[in-house]
Amino acid sequence: MPVKYTIIPKVLFIQLLIVLNCSNQLSAQSDKAINPIIFADVPDASMIRVGNAYYMSSTTMHMSPGVPIMKSTDLVNWKMIGYAYDTLASIDELNLTNGKSTYGRGSWASSIRYHKGIFYVTTFAQTTGRTHIYSTKNIEKGPWKSWSFKPSLHDHSLFFDDDGKVYMLYSNRKLILVELKDDLTGIKEGGINQVVIEDVTAPSQSVGNSGLGEGSQLFKVKGKYYLFNITWPRGGMRTVVIHRADKLTGPWEGKLALQDLGVAQGGLIDMPDGRWYSYLFRDYGAVGRIPYLVPVEWKDGWPVLGVEGKVPATLDLPAGKGLIPGIVASDEFTQKKGEPALPLAWQWNHNPDNNLWSVTERKGYLRLKTGRIDTSFLLARNSLTQRTIGPVCTGATSLDISNMKEGDFAGLGLLQKNFGQLGVQVNGNRKELVMINGSSGKPVEEVRIPLTQSTVYLKAECNFTNKKDIAHFFYSLDGKTWTAIGTQLKMAYTIPQFIGYRFALFNYATKITGGTADFDFFHITDTISSINK
Structure with a gap:
């Protein structure tokens, strides 16, 4: 029986090739992660890697429970695993009693760290006037220990140095380094307590007077200290500034590190295979402040952010699987025995x-x-x-x-x-x-x-x-x-x-x-x- 062939007109053939080519491009892109990696309100992220797992804390301010903790194995697909606290404090502002509230305050930017088998999550609150610390040996199951001390150290970064000393670097624009007691219950008397950078926004002032100078996140890589901050040049956009030093007390030298799409405020994370990324966020209207990942290359001892200075739309990482049920979740209100009364998304x-x-x-x-x-x-x-x-x-x-x-x-x-x-x-x-x-x-x-x-x-x-x-x-x-x-x-x-x-x-x-x-x-x-x- 003879085989029948269909003759395709040349114009239709070319159109078919275009469609197939576009389809192949979309298919190739679908295998890659896209920015933002989370299209939801997950601001002020702090991130660590322990083995092959990544853990991230974030800000939800007046919400209870607070300081959400998320986990990922690929930096892209995140799921809720818990909160640092059930209740920050029991006062009128946090309880919505006597006509008071703490909208826009509550607990702000957190810092997550892992040191000698213990996870630490720290935050601060204008509402309580205190710096709050939470610790656990099992970040996914708890229990969490909690304590606090005065004052409230604004946008601090918790840092364990190699010599066993522990510090917080904090404040806005004029940055201060304080040494903590060994048990982290307060600022150490007689310890380091000094201004280490007079104006952290200075490297970005070449593009106009710059405000903010907060969101400190401190890291140590190959013996050098690196500090990430957000600045905001007048008439410009949210900008990343990085400083580095050989000693915590300085001197520090700084560079304007990224100025694109307003993606800024965050830090560094490395992968087991040696790749580096910077996690940052972008103000995106009513949905909130949404996280981005930016690839990092090291040149002359500096982390260089982005692809030719820009935030890439796609990333050489596994594709995202969606935010449901990792970050948000449907609920039939029929939790099984042993499960929390409400899913962690609530x-x-x-x-x-x-x-x-x-x-x-x-x-x-x-x-x-x-x-x-x-x-x-x-x-x-x-x-x-x-x-x-x-x-x-x-x-x-x-x-x-x-x-x-x-x-x-x-x-x-x-x-x-x-x-x-x-x-x-x-x-x-x-x-x-x-x-x-x-x-x-x-x-x-x-x-x-x-x-x-x-x-x-x-x-x-x-x-x-x-x-x-x-x-x-x-x-x-x-x-x-x-x-x-x-x-x-x-x-x-x-x-x-x-x-x-x-x-x-x-x-x-x-x-x-x-x-x-x-x-x-x-x-x-x-x-x-x-x-x-």
Whole structure:
């Protein structure tokens, strides 16, 4: 039987070759990691390698538990493994009591180190006025020991030197080196305590007067000390400055190390095969401050960052597998015996009242109970949050309102100063769906419609593509057919909160206490519907 051939026209053949070539290029790129390595709010990263594993601590400020700890085996795919603390302190600002909060403060930039078989994570807090230290022999299982001392050492870098002495280098612009007691319980009397760099921003002032000069991270490589800092030349962008010295006390010499895309603040990490990278982050609008990796080459005793001075779009590292469930996670609220009550992706907005939430009172549900009167989403206690992710994401939940009381307001929010909310409010004999839009900086009720059933499905979609920073809310009566509700939320990263937008499950009373709201699940995906694209 003769073989039949199909004759392809020359133009179509050329087009086919182009398609195949593009497909091959995309396939090749898909095998590589891309920047940012985490498209979510993971700022102020500090990183170490122990054997073949990498560990990273980060900032979540007012959230509880705090100082998230993440693990990776390839520098690209990270998963949550724990937190340094459950509660930083029990004071009004951290508890959201007596009208006080600690938005934009809480615990700031941490430092993670490994020394003689012990992991150390240190941080500081304007809220407490103290420097906090946590240690453990098992970073994945704990337990953690904790202690603190005054004062609060701003943006410090913990450093164990080869001679057994331990130091913190800290402050803004004028950097100070202090020697700690051997047990790290405070600053050592009679130890080194001196200014080592008068103006750490000086190397970047050739491109305009530079501010900041903070975010210190200190390393020792082949007998030399290296110090990373962030500066911000006037009219320019966030910039990396590196200093080096033969002695901790100096003299230090500095260089402008990287000025591209505003990617800055971080440090050095080496791989078992001898490669080096710098981990840094970039301010990226409403999603928050997102981590990047930049390759490093050593030339004349200096780490040289980037590819021809630029932050590469792709990296010679394994491709990322996505942030779900490593950094964020869906939750059916059905944890097995021996598992934590909540997946590690969750954090409370400030310290929770643990008497007013449960995942066991009603099996398969998160129950949020009211215990006091609140009138503001930002001051309501026991809002359960997790990060939004980019470039797009959707968070959805199912809410049972059967046991809510007069004035209660429960639902799904997008938490930041300019927040958005979609929830159910009880008003007399009526239960109504309410959408609140805080795009202007003040919450505005955009719509209120009656609800005649006890279960409702709520959804929020976020689009951070190219800093578009918009969100829409939806509701469903059956979990299948969704209806847009209210107005578009224009999200904005604000300094008062200093954190990327977060999904939040909330329930608070405005008239009487004792009501409950039951959430059946929370689902997060990295897709959105066409209305938001």
